[in-house]
Amino acid sequence: MSHLTIxxxxxxxGYVAGPDPSQEDPLGAGGERLHEWAFAAQSxxxxxxHEGGEPGPDADVIQERLDATGAxxxxxxxYSGGSGGWDDDRNPRGWWGDNPPFGHPVFVLxxxxxxxxxxxxxxxxxxxxxxxxxxxxxxRAAADGKEVHIAGGAEVAQQYLRAGLVDTLQVHVxxxxxxxxxxxxxGVSGPALEIDRVVASPTVTHLRYRVTS
Numbered sequence: 001m002s003h004l005t006i007x008x009x010x011x012x013x014g015y016v017a018g019p020d021p022s023q024e025d026p027l028g029a030g031g032e033r034l035h036e037w038a039f040a041a042q043s044x045x046x047x048x049x050h051e052g053g054e055p056g057p058d059a060d061v062i063q064e065r066l067d068a069t070g071a072x073x074x075x076x077x078x079y080s081g082g083s084g085g086w087d088d089d090r091n092p093r094g095w096w097g098d099n100p101p102f103g104h105p106v107f108v109l110x111x112x113x114x115x116x117x118x119x120x121x122x123x124x125x126x127x128x129x130x131x132x133x134x135x136x137x138x139x140r141a142a143a144d145g146k147e148v149h150i151a152g153g154a155e156v157a158q159q160y161l162r163a164g165l166v167d168t169l170q171v172h173v174x175x176x177x178x179x180x181x182x183x184x185x186x187g188v189s190g191p192a193l194e195i196d197r198v199v200a201s202p203t204v205t206h207l208r209y210r211v212t213s
Contacts, residue, residue: 002140003167006150006157007065008184009034009204010171015181016154023081023090033176037204038062048101057201061172070146071139072102073132075156076110079125086114093117094125105142107135109156132159154182161188161211169193170208 008016011034018028027034038044043063045053053059076082082089094100099120108127117125128135139148150157150166160166171184192213199206 002070002143002145003147004136004150004160004165005068005147005168005170006160006166007170008150008152008154008157008172009038010173010184011176011178011181012173013177013179014183014185015178016152016157016184017182018178019180021077021081021182026081026095028178028181030176030178031181034174034178037172037174037201040203047103049099057199057206058204061199061206065149065170068147069104069149070143071105071107072149072151073107073109073135073139073156073160074151075153076108076112078152078156079108079110085112093119099123105139106151107139107142109135132156132163132165136160136165154184154186157184158186158188161185161191164191166191166211168196168208168210170206173205173207174203 010016016034018031021028037058040054041059041062042053042055043059043066045051047066079094080089080091082091086092100123103122106123106125108125109132110127110129113129114127126138128138136148150160191211193209194212196210197208
């Protein structure tokens with residue numbers, strides 16, 4: 001069975017997004033600073049169709065995740081920033097244009113049904129209205145033996161952790177203090193974690209935990 005992995009960048013004080021997210025600033029005030037380490041990495045640049053970027057441990061960690069992932073799950077707000085009916089969504093095709101950087105099936109948790117959206121580059125967004133376990137079952141079937149990646153946001157990660165469905169938690173801790181925003185582990189208690197790996201670089205610390213119960 002495909003493992004379920006949470007893999008997100010986080011501030012030193014525990015936030016995965018800054019305060020006051022908007023269509024113009026979807027990661028909230030200061031939220032993009034959490035991902036500067038990734039933007040600079042060679043593997044991130046290549047995945048987004050660009051040249052350049054730095055090789056090294058950060059690029060290796062990103063490439064490892066890209067190679068391991070067969071399907072992703074995300075929340076509606078991460079997909080488009082919207083929350084109501086699709087007719088009122090300012091961003092109904094998502095943030096990433098016609099060729100999103102996933103290259104695999106993505107399952108979007110939402111309360112509002114719509115037909116799957118097939119994009120360029122191998123990404124198809126499927127909109128799941130019957131809960132997190134249904135989304136996981138669909139994602140595992142689509143992952144073809146690879147891992148399922150919870151791409152965000154914080155509320156979706158929390159739901160899967162509370163339900164005891166997560167196998168691996170990987171956080172990339174950036175040397176950033178946001179002070180407020182969306183905490184990754186807000187209201188989460190109970191899962192027992194075992195340190196699996198620590199990878200340090202000059203810009204970020206990659207922490208990987210196994211969820212043991």
